[in-house]
Every structure is written in structure tokens, then in C-alpha cells.
Amino acid sequence: MQTLKISNKLVKYAFIAMFGLIAIHSNAQVKKDSIQIRRIFDMALEDGKAYENLRTLCKGVGHRISGSAAADSAVNWGYNLLKSMWVDTVYKIPITVPCWSRGNIELATIYHDDTRLNITALGGSVGTNGLLKAKVVMAYGLEDLELLGEKAIKGKIVFLNKPFDAKTINGFEAYGACVSQRYNGASKAAEYGAVGVIVRSMTHKHDNNPHTGGMGYTDENNKIPAVAISTEHADMLSQRLKDMPDLEIGLRLNCKTLPDKQSYNVVAEIRGKSKNASIITVGGHLDSWDIGEGAHDDGAGIVHSIEVLRMIRANGYRPKHTVRVVLFMNEENGNRGGKGYAQWVKDRGEKHLMALESDAGGHTPRGFSISASDSLYQIISSYRSILEPYGCHVFKPSGGGGVDINPLKLDSALTINPNMILLGFLPDSQRYFDFHHAKTDVFENVHKRELEMGAASIGSMVYLIDKYF
Amino acid sequence: MQTLKISNKLVKYAFIAMFGLIAIHSNAQVKKDSIQIRRIFDMALEDGKAYENLRTLCKGVGHRISGSAAADSAVNWGYNLLKSMWVDTVYKIPITVPCWSRGNIELATIYHDDTRLNITALGGSVGTNGLLKAKVVMAYGLEDLELLGEKAIKGKIVFLNKPFDAKTINGFEAYGACVSQRYNGASKAAEYGAVGVIVRSMTHKHDNNPHTGGMGYTDENNKIPAVAISTEHADMLSQRLKDMPDLEIGLRLNCKTLPDKQSYNVVAEIRGKSKNASIITVGGHLDSWDIGEGAHDDGAGIVHSIEVLRMIRANGYRPKHTVRVVLFMNEENGNRGGKGYAQWVKDRGEKHLMALESDAGGHTPRGFSISASDSLYQIISSYRSILEPYGCHVFKPSGGGGVDINPLKLDSALTINPNMILLGFLPDSQRYFDFHHAKTDVFENVHKRELEMGAASIGSMVYLIDKYF
Numbered sequence: 047m048q049t050l051k052i053s054n055k056l057v058k059y060a061f062i063a064m065f066g067l068i069a070i071h072s073n074a075q076v077k078k079d080s081i082q083i084r085r086i087f088d089m090a091l092e093d094g095k096a097y098e099n100l101r102t103l104c105k106g107v108g109h110r111i112s113g114s115a116a117a118d119s120a121v122n123w124g125y126n127l128l129k130s131m132w133v134d135t136v137y138k139i140p141i142t143v144p145c146w147s148r149g150n151i152e153l154a155t156i157y158h159d160d161t162r163l164n165i166t167a168l169g170g171s172v173g174t175n176g177l178l179k180a181k182v183v184m185a186y187g188l189e190d191l192e193l194l195g196e197k198a199i200k201g202k203i204v205f206l207n208k209p210f211d212a213k214t215i216n217g218f219e220a221y222g223a224c225v226s227q228r229y230n231g232a233s234k235a236a237e238y239g240a241v242g243v244i245v246r247s248m249t250h251k252h253d254n255n256p257h258t259g260g261m262g263y264t265d266e267n268n269k270i271p272a273v274a275i276s277t278e279h280a281d282m283l284s285q286r287l288k289d290m291p292d293l294e295i296g297l298r299l300n301c302k303t304l305p306d307k308q309s310y311n312v313v314a315e316i317r318g319k320s321k322n323a324s325i326i327t328v329g330g331h332l333d334s335w336d337i338g339e340g341a342h343d344d345g346a347g348i349v350h351s352i353e354v355l356r357m358i359r360a361n362g363y364r365p366k367h368t369v370r371v372v373l374f375m376n377e378e379n380g381n382r383g384g385k386g387y388a389q390w391v392k393d394r395g396e397k398h399l400m401a402l403e404s405d406a407g408g409h410t411p412r413g414f415s416i417s418a419s420d421s422l423y424q425i426i427s428s429y430r431s432i433l434e435p436y437g438c439h440v441f442k443p444s445g446g447g448g449v450d451i452n453p454l455k456l457d458s459a460l461t462i463n464p465n466m467i468l469l470g471f472l473p474d475s476q477r478y479f480d481f482h483h484a485k486t487d488v489f490e491n492v493h494k495r496e497l498e499m500g501a502a503s504i505g506s507m508v509y510l511i512d513k514y515f
Numbered sequence: 516m517q518t519l520k521i522s523n524k525l526v527k528y529a530f531i532a533m534f535g536l537i538a539i540h541s542n543a544q545v546k547k548d549s550i551q552i553r554r555i556f557d558m559a560l561e562d563g564k565a566y567e568n569l570r571t572l573c574k575g576v577g578h579r580i581s582g583s584a585a586a587d588s589a590v591n592w593g594y595n596l597l598k599s600m601w602v603d604t605v606y607k608i609p610i611t612v613p614c615w616s617r618g619n620i621e622l623a624t625i626y627h628d629d630t631r632l633n634i635t636a637l638g639g640s641v642g643t644n645g646l647l648k649a650k651v652v653m654a655y656g657l658e659d660l661e662l663l664g665e666k667a668i669k670g671k672i673v674f675l676n677k678p679f680d681a682k683t684i685n686g687f688e689a690y691g692a693c694v695s696q697r698y699n700g701a702s703k704a705a706e707y708g709a710v711g712v713i714v715r716s717m718t719h720k721h722d723n724n725p726h727t728g729g730m731g732y733t734d735e736n737n738k739i740p741a742v743a744i745s746t747e748h749a750d751m752l753s754q755r756l757k758d759m760p761d762l763e764i765g766l767r768l769n770c771k772t773l774p775d776k777q778s779y780n781v782v783a784e785i786r787g788k789s790k791n792a793s794i795i796t797v798g799g800h801l802d803s804w805d806i807g808e809g810a811h812d813d814g815a816g817i818v819h820s821i822e823v824l825r826m827i828r829a830n831g832y833r834p835k836h837t838v839r840v841v842l843f844m845n846e847e848n849g850n851r852g853g854k855g856y857a858q859w860v861k862d863r864g865e866k867h868l869m870a871l872e873s874d875a876g877g878h879t880p881r882g883f884s885i886s887a888s889d890s891l892y893q894i895i896s897s898y899r900s901i902l903e904p905y906g907c908h909v910f911k912p913s914g915g916g917g918v919d920i921n922p923l924k925l926d927s928a929l930t931i932n933p934n935m936i937l938l939g940f941l942p943d944s945q946r947y948f949d950f951h952h953a954k955t956d957v958f959e960n961v962h963k964r965e966l967e968m969g970a971a972s973i974g975s976m977v978y979l980i981d982k983y984f
Contacts, residue, residue: 091681212560215905215968250964410879410943412906436684437943439882440906474879474906474943476964495719495945499684 079432079513083506087436088452089321089357090502097494099127099349100408104339111169111336112376113145113307120332121310121342124348131356135317138310143376145307146170149300154244154273157285157294163283164276165244166256167371168228169207169335169379170263171272178203178271178297180241181510184287184389187227188234199451200407203295205287206231207280210250210479217475221248221482225259225466232272233264241298243272246280248479254278255484258335260379311383316358318512320366324399325391326512327370329506331377331405331450338487342478344406345489346497348373350471353501354508360477365512367399374450377405381449388453388460395462400511401455403448407481408492409473411503412498413440417447417455417468426467429510438503444470450508467511471504548901548982551832552975556905558826559971567961568596568818569877573958575810580638580805581845582614582776589778589801590958593817593842597783600825604786607779610855611844614776615639617805618769623713623742625755626763632752633745634713635725636770637697638804638848640741647740647766648674649710653756656696657703669708672764675700676749676758679719679948686944687875690717690951694728694972701741702733710739711766715749717948722956723747724953728805729848740768778844780852785827787836787981793868794860795836795981797823797973800846800874807956811947814958815877815966817842819940822970823977836868836982843919846874850918855878857922859928864931868922871938871981872917873973876947877961880972884939886924891936898979907972915938936980940973 049116090096107123110116113420121138128136146169157179173274180203185191187208191199206227224246231243247257254276275283286293312332313456317323330347330466334340351371358369402414413433416423423443433439446452447468455458455468473496481487559565576592579585590607597605615638623632626648649672654660657678660668675696683689689701693715698710716726732738744752752808755762781801787791799816803809820840827838845854860867871883882902885892892912902908916923916937924937942965950956 053531087684088682213557213966215556215560410945416894434909436910440903476879477962493946495681499945 076199076432079510082509083432085361086357086505086509087502089360090353090498090505091495091505094353094498094501095356096349096353096501099352100341100345100492100497101489103345103348104341109334109336109338109340110332111146112143112309112333112379113304114336117309117333117375117398121312124312124332128312128371130433131359133314133316133355133359136314138312139309139387139390141375141382142306143308143309144380145304146379146380147302147304149173149302151298151300153298155296157296164254164256164279165273166258166297166337168245168261168272168274169258170261170303171299171301172269173299173301174242174271176298176461178242179294181292181294182287184284184407187224188230189450191234191238194238196238199235202240203242203244203297204231204240204399205244205283207246207284209277210248212250215331216290217250217479220250220501221479224248228259228274232261232270236265236268236270240270242270242276245272247274247277247299248481248482249277251480252277255486257483258337259483271297273297273299280509309375311375311387313370315368315370316355318367319364323367325370326367326399327372327401327451327454329372329374329403329450329510331375331383332373333375333378335378335483337483338481338485339489341487341489341492342407342481342495343483343487344377344405346492346500347404349497350404350501350504354505357505367512369508369512377449384450385453385457385460387450388457389453392460392462398454398463398466399515400467400506401447401451402471402504403451404500405448405450406471406475407473407478408497408500409477410496411436411438411471411499412474413438413442413472414507415442415444415447415470415472417444419465422467425514426511433503433506436499436503436506440472442472446470469507471500472498532909533752538601545901548979550696551978552901554830554978555826555974555978556971558829558973559822559967562972563822563967564825565818565822565966565970567963568821569810569814569966570958572814572817573810578803578805578807578809579801580615581612581778581802581848582773583805586778586802590781590844590934593781593801594891596821597781597840597903600783602783602785602824602828604730605783608856608859609777609779610844610851611775612778613849614773615848616771616773618642618771620767620768620769623767626765633723633725633748634742635727635806636768637714637741637743638727639729639730639772640701640768640770640881641738642768642770643740643766645767647711648763650761650763651756656693657699660703660707663707665707665842669906670881671709672711672713672766673700673704673709674752675712675714676753678685678715679717679745681719684761686719686948689719690948693717697728697743698730701730701739704738705734705739709739711739713744714741716743716746720949721746724955726952727806728952740766742768780844780856781842782839783824784837784839785824785834786832789835792836793866795868795977796839796841796870796920796923797838797977798841798843798872798919800844801842802844802847804847805951807950807953807954808958810956810958811876811950812952812956813846813874815961815969816873819873819970819973820968822890823974826974828889836981838977838981842901846918854922854926854929856919857926860923861929861931867923867935868984869936869938870916870920870977871940871973872918872920873940873969874919875940875944876942877966877969878942878946879965880940880942880968882907882911882941883976884911884913884941886913889936894983895936895980902972902975905968905972905975907975909941915939931959938976940969942969
């Protein structure tokens with residue numbers, strides 16, 4: 047009898063679900079944990095330091111691309127701040143980082159009427175070596191290039207104009223569907239003989255700020271310049287091309303890649319009290335693009351992580367496991383910090399329980415992405431109800447936790463624990479790409495309480511996993 | 516055996532929960548509904564009119580306090596917009612509204628050094644009739660007045676300085692804990708002989724914008740002027756009083772109450788196809804305070820509601836029940852629109868199934884407050900999973916749905932269906948009181964996608980309740 051079978055199954059699942067939860071989280075435990083988590087939120091919201099720390103990073107250091115003097119200042123900022131917090135240890139892990147300079151010339155004009163376009167070089171682009179003047183062919187993303195073919199593309203600038211899909215609810219998903227045209231556009235277009243690419247900025251927002259971001263070349267001998275254009279000017283250019291398909295654009299860039307430099311991941315720890323202490327890594331990335339102030343990306347993640355350590359110390363709480371904050375260098379254009387850290391962990395044979403990354407901005411918390419086995423996912427899911435009053439209880443199964451921490455688990459050459467838990471902090475995603483990699487990613491566009499709630503959400507998750515694993 | 520009892524109970528609840536859900540929402544239904552709800556979000560996000568409607572309301576009409584010429588313009592704006600949408604019927608319900616004028620003089624200075632304070636009259640306050648000069652006594656909310664007593668208060672201006680609690684997660688709860696000092700401060704202080712009140716602005720934000728809002732007098736013969744002060748100046752004044760307890764403040768206001776005026780609720784309907792069609796009311800309030808542009812409060816609720824009607828029409832969907840949008844007048848200082856509408860419904864003996872109000876701003880949707888019987892609450896709760904992909908799935912049991920719709924159910928003299936469902940739309944609350952009743956509540960501070968998501972969330976809930984009731 048199908049009906050009976052179904053109901054038996056349902057009963058079984060109900061038992062597993064309910065007794066699973068009860069086993070993990072008894073009423074007494076829930077009550078105790080609720081008090082601790084309430085304290086974490088109180089500390090973050092009433093006496094929080096995240097917002098003031100973000101102010102000094104954004105206003106004192108500013109943007110800080112890998113290999114720049116500002117990135118060195120950011121390393122010192124992080125090291126000195128962590129030193130001042132009287133945690134157990136603070137140190138730097140040396141890494142070698144790529145170094146790219148935007149230069150001081152970024153000009154794009156529609157040639158016949160001298161209309162200036164709001165563009166900015168993509169990070170890693172070659173310069174134009176003087177004036178690059180060419181006709182333009184528009185493509186709706188990389189998919190179009192093959193259709194257009196060499197005949198339409200050769201000798202031209204390719205304008206990759208696939209927009210964010212307005213219908214996509216999550217900003218990161220909209221980004222994921224478009225970002226290949228930014229990262230791979232120059233290489234793919236060069237295969238068809240293009241002389242440059244102009245890429246629509248990665249944002250839902252309709253405004254006049256170009257958004258930079260990483261790109262890479264696959265062919266060392268065929269590197270063409272690549273720029274991002276603001277969404278408003280992308281729409282204007284698209285319209286102009288309808289009226290005048292032969293219009294020419296003049297492009298001047300003097301950006302260039304310089305030799306690699308020495309830099310650092312900055313690390314601070316509170317050591318775990320357990321004899322079998324593993325490591326819990328919490329981090330964001332210290333570098334940023336060289337536009338704006340790297341406030342949401344990823345100043346927010348940096349001050350979230352530092353705040354977690356501060357709250358553990360202020361609360362007089364000694365964790366079971368070692369809580370280690372890592373301020374990763376070079377997330378934006380190389381991930382040398384993330385890979386370097388995983389290598390360093392492997393070289394030392396360190397046991398890692400969990401790593402959590404905050405690199406999705408400083409907006410209101412919604413929850414966490416979780417990369418863990420089914421059984422561990424179930425255990426972590428049992429914390430949802432205790433986090434619900436704070437609105438950070440949406441958990442999503444995921445393949446990873448973030449660019450910086452993924453190598454710890456997902457890079458087979460580096461990992462020493464393929465079963466570790468990776469978490470990604472998930473704030474509300476509606477506004478993130480308004481600012482991402484643009485000059486508007488400044489301190490003033492981060493909301494104090496939303497930032498503080500993020501720090502408390504991450505702190506709560508670290509508390510729970512430290513306690514129950 | 517306690518253990519066995521518990522497990523039996525758990526099994527019972529598990530059955531109720533699971534089969535309850537299945538009864539309401541079969542897999543086939545969920546699939547069909549998911550498609551409809553996806554369409555609603557697509558319509559709102561891809562071709563939405565909410566944002567442009569908000570622009571014309573904020574920029575074309577501006578702020579629109581009850582009884583003002585601007586409020587008349589807002590009535591025309593709403594009526595003409597709804598008329599243009601080819602719904603079944605559009606009409607106006609006359610109501611009489613109070614009329615208060617801010618005047619053109621709002622000055623407060625610390626007398627001895629002429630420091631100008633950022634203040635604004637509270638709505639409904641009497642003027643000062645020239646210069647009001649007095650010493651100041653600070654109170655930490657109304658609770659302090661009795662402790663201070665007549666001796667400390669008589670002849671002075673009472674400075675009510677209870678701040679929003681930073682630790683309170685939900686902005687509306689923080690507001691709820693403080694707003695009595697704004698609404699009742701003048702009356703309570705006058706009982707002890709105060710000559711005026713200065714009330715700390717109702718916001719978590721630390722800035723220099725005073726936030727106005729409603730207040731009332733209980734004693735017709737003892738009305739004293741009342742103003743709001745910005746949070747930064749509240750902190751400054753508090754510090755100055757420590758240094759110089761005898762400082763005097765000079766206050767000049769020429770605000771006044773004028774005779775009542777005629778105004779309107781604006782109504783539009785799409786009639787239900789069912790023979791037993793009830794009414795589903797969806798609304799926000801058309802009036803605003805006379806500062807800023809009433810963008811979040813409550814332009815957002817107005818354009819949310821209008822968008823619901825537009826989407827039903829655009830989708831070619833004929834609801835079972837009559838969906839009626841009401842643009843309520845006079846929510847801010849009298850609730851004549853809400854009460855007048857309930858009276859009008861009662862006079863006509865209309866069957867009401869549900870009313871939903873959007874008056875909590877245009878930020879990212881989080882969910883709904885629900886005032887319904889336990890069994891109806893359970894049914895509505897079964898929609899959570901279908902709304903989860905859109906993030907509007909946090910449901911909170913509540914005593915009401917909003918100031919405008921509550922009289923339909925909660926005013927015993929007016930209600931004809933004490934079992935009707937009241938829903939309140941709940942967007943994220945972290946930023947709402949940054950703008951609430953202040954000059955910063957302007958169109959530019961509403962985020963396009965967040966506003967559109969709100970309209971879609973409300974539209975989805977209307978769709979589900981219309982379909983399943």
C-alpha cells in the first residue's frame with residue numbers, strides 16, 4: 047500500500063529530524079546558547095568596534111590593490127589593530143603577489159562626436175600603447191562571439207553587453223551568469239581577431255559608474271586591452287551603434303603589469319582550551335580594487351572577522367578550538383593569499399575543523415552558505431531556530447565558502463581535510479553590486495547596524511560550531 | 516513513561532504538521548503556484564511600475580500632510596493613475612480630516628551662546644505665541660517625570676531623551692519602546708507644570724535630522740509646545756546640561772491647528788469571479804508628514820498596493836475574490852481614513868476575507884505579520900516554503916496588520932468580521948527609522964529592486980490567499 051509506505055517513511059523522517067535536533071540541542075542547551083548569542087549581538091550592537099574599524103581602514107588606508115603601498119599600509123593597519131587586542135598571537139604569513147598598475151590615462155571616446163564614455167580598465171589589462179582606434183561590434187555575452195565569427199570581429203573592439211538579469215533574485219547569481227564576459231572576454235574576442243573589449247559593468251544598477259574587476263589572458267602572445275563601461279553608457283553605446291553601425295571608438299590606457307611583490311596574510315589567534323583543539327579560520331580579504339575604498343568588498347569582511355575575535359576576548363570566553371582570524375591578501379587578482387594559506391596549513395599539518403569567509407558585503411544578515419557532508423549539514427541546520435530572532439537563519443547548501451578559504455578543502459593538492467566545514471556569510475544581496483568594484487564602494491555606503499549585525503551573526507555561528515564540534 | 520509520552524506527542528505533531536501541509540498544498544499545487552509566483556516576481560522586477568510611480572508621487576506631489584493642497588494633489592495623482600489602469604472601478608470615499616500647519620518659524624537656541632538646535636515641531640503641537648524662554652530639565656523618558664516631580668519640572672522645558680535601544684534588533688520594536696515620549700510627552704509634562712517639551716528623535720541613527728511625528732493633548736486647557744530634536748543635538752544638549760544645568764532655551768514656533776477639511780480615501784477594484792466573492796483589501800497611506808517626500812512612509816506602501824493591481828491585470832488573472840486597493844488618507848495624524856473605511860465597509864455590509872497593509876517602508880522583504888486564528892495561521896504558514904526563494908517567508912503572529920486596516924477587525928464598533936485575516940508587510944527594518952518622518956525620506960533613499968521585491972511579495976500573498984480561501 048503506497049499510502050502506508052509513504053506515511054511510514056514520513057514518520058521515520060520525522061523521528062530522525064526531531065530526535066536529531068533534540069540530541070544536538072536540548073532545551074537547556076538552547077536556553078544557554080540563546081543567552082550567549084544574545085550577548086554576542088549586544089556586544090556588537092551596543093559597544094561594537096566594527097564600524098569604527100571600517101572607518102579607519104577606508105579613510106586611513108583607502109583602496110589597497112595587491113602590491114601597492116596602500117596594501118602594505120593595510121597589512122600594517124591589520125597587524126597593529128590585532129596586536130592591540132591582546133589576543134594570544136599575531137603574525138604575518140609572507141606571500142608573493144601580482145602587481146598591476148592602472149596608470150593615469152583611461153580614456154574612451156566615440157570618435158566622430160567626441161562623446162566621452164565612462165570606462166575603467168579591467169584589472170590585469172594591458173594598455174593601448176598610444177591611441178587604439180577601431181570600429182565596434184556588439185555581442186550579447188561570450189555566447190555571441192562564435193555566431194559573429196572572425197569576419198565580424200577581426201580588427202574591431204568587441205562590446206560585450208550582456209546585462210544582469212533583473213529577474214534573478216540573488217545578486218550573486220546574476221553576477222555569476224555574466225561575469226565570464228568580464229573575465230574571459232578579452233581572450234575569447236582575441237581568438238577572433240578583436241583589438242580590444244569593452245564590457246558592460248557587473249551591476250543591476252543603472253548609473254554612470256564603471257565597475258572594474260579581474261580578467262585573465264589565455265594566450266600570452268595575444269593580449270588585447272579590456273575595459274568596463276558604466277551601464278548607462280553601455281545602453282547609450284548600444285543605441286548609437288543602432289544609429290551608426292560604423293562608429294569608431296578611440297581608447298587610451300596606460301595600465302600595465304609590474305613584477306610580483308612580497309606581501310602578507312595577517313593572522314591572529316585565540317587558542318582553544320581543548321587538548322584536541324582544531325582550527326576554526328574566520329576571514330575576509332584585505333586587498334581591494336584600486337577604486338573606491340573597498341568598503342563592502344571586503345572591508346566589511348575584514349572588520350567582521352576582527353570583531354569576532356574582539357567579542358570572544360571581551361566576553362571572557364575561552365573557545366574549545368583555536369579561533370584564528372586571517373586577513374587574506376590578493377583575493378581580487380590572484381588568490382595568492384588563499385592558496386598560500388592552505389599551503390601553509392598543509393605544511394604544518396594543522397587540523398582544521400571549519401573555515402568561514404565574509405566576502406559578500408556588509409548588508410543585513412540573511413544566513414550562511416554551508417559546504418559540509420549531509421550529516422554535518424543537518425547538525426548545523428539545527429541552529430536555525432536559535433538564529434531566527436536575528437534574521438540570519440537561511441542556510442544554503444553550497445560547493446564552497448569563498449575564494450580565500452576554498453583551497454583548504456577543495457584544492458586536492460592542498461587540502462588535508464576534505465571533510466572540513468566551509469561556511470560563507472550571506473548578507474542581503476540586493477545592494478552589493480551597486481557598489482562592487484566601483485568608486486561608490488566607500489565607507490558612507492555601509493550601514494552601521496547592518497555591519498554590526500553581520501559581525502554578530504558570524505560570531506554566533508563560530509560560537510555554536512566551536513561548542514558542538 | 517515520560518520518554519514514550521513525549522515521543523507519542525511528537526509523532527502526533529509530526530503527523531498534524533506534515534499532513535496539514537499536504538492537505539493544503541499538494542505537490543502539483545505547489546508547482547503551479549511556484550510558476551505563478553515566479554511570474555509575479557518577473558513582472559515586478561522586469562517591467563515593474565512601482566519605482567516610476569514612486570518617483571512621480573515623490574517628485575510630482577512631494578510631501579502631503581492631511582488637509583494640505585499637496586494631499587489634494589496626491590488624491591488626484593492616485594485617482595488618475597488607477598483610472599489609467601483599466602481596472603473594474605475606481606472611486607473616492609469622502610472623509611473629513613484634521614488639518615495642522617507647521618507655519619514658517621521653527622527656532623530653538625541655547626540662549627546664552629546662541630547655539631541653534633536642529634528641531635522641528637511635532638505634528639499637532641501648538642505654537643509658542645512669540646518667544647518661549649525657559650530652563651530645561653532632562654528626563655529619560657516618561658517614566659522619569661514622576662520621579663522628578665512638579666518641583667523640578669514646573670516652569671521648565673522638559674527634554675525627553677530616552678534613546679532607541681541599540682540592542683533591539685527590530686527597528687519597529689525600538690520605536691515602540693520610545694514613541695510614548697513623543698506622543699504623550701507634552702500632556703504628561705504639562706501635568707507637572709512644564710511649559711514645553713523637546714523630544715529626542717525616534718531613530719537609531721546618529722545625525723542632525725529632527726524626526727517629526729504625531730502627538731496628542733489630553734487636556735484641552737493645558738497645551739504646551741512640543742518639538743523633536745536631532746539625535747546629535749540631543750546628545751549635545753545632554754552634555755551642555757551637565758556642564759550648565761541652568762541653561763535656558765529660547766523656542767519659537769508658529770504652527771497651529773486649522774479647521775477640519777474634506778479629503779478622500781482612493782479606491783480601485785478588480786472584481787472577483789466567485790459567486791461568493793469576499794473582499795481582499797490591500798493598502799497603504801497616501802498622506803505623509805510635511806517633511807521630506809513621504810517616500811518610505813508611505814509612498815512605498817502606496818506604490819506596492821497599486822502594483823499588485825497592475826500585475827493582476829497584466830497577468831490576465833481573474834481573482835476569485837474582489838481585490839481592492841485602498842489609498843488611505845490621514846494615517847499619520849488621525850486615522851480618519853482607516854476608521855472611515857471600516858465604517859463604510861460596515862455600512863455596506865461587505866464580506867471581508869483579508870486586509871493587507873504595507874506601511875513599514877520599501878526595503879528588502881522579510882515576511883509578514885499575521886493576525887488570524889490559529890487554524891488560519893497554520894494554513895497561511897504552509898505558504899512559507901513557496902515564498903522562501905524570494906526571502907519573504909518570515910511569518911510573525913501579530914495583534915494587527917497596520918493602523919489603517921486594524922479598525923476592520925479590531926474596532927468592536929466597526930468590525931463585521933472579527934475572524935478576518937489581517938496581514939502586515941514586513942520589510943527589513945534596519946534602515947527605516949533612518950528616514951522616518953525626516954527630510955531624508957525622499958525617493959533617492961528607496962532602492963528600486965527592494966521596492967519591486969516588496970510589491971511582488973505582497974502580490975504573491977494576495978494570489979495565494981485569494982486562491983486558497
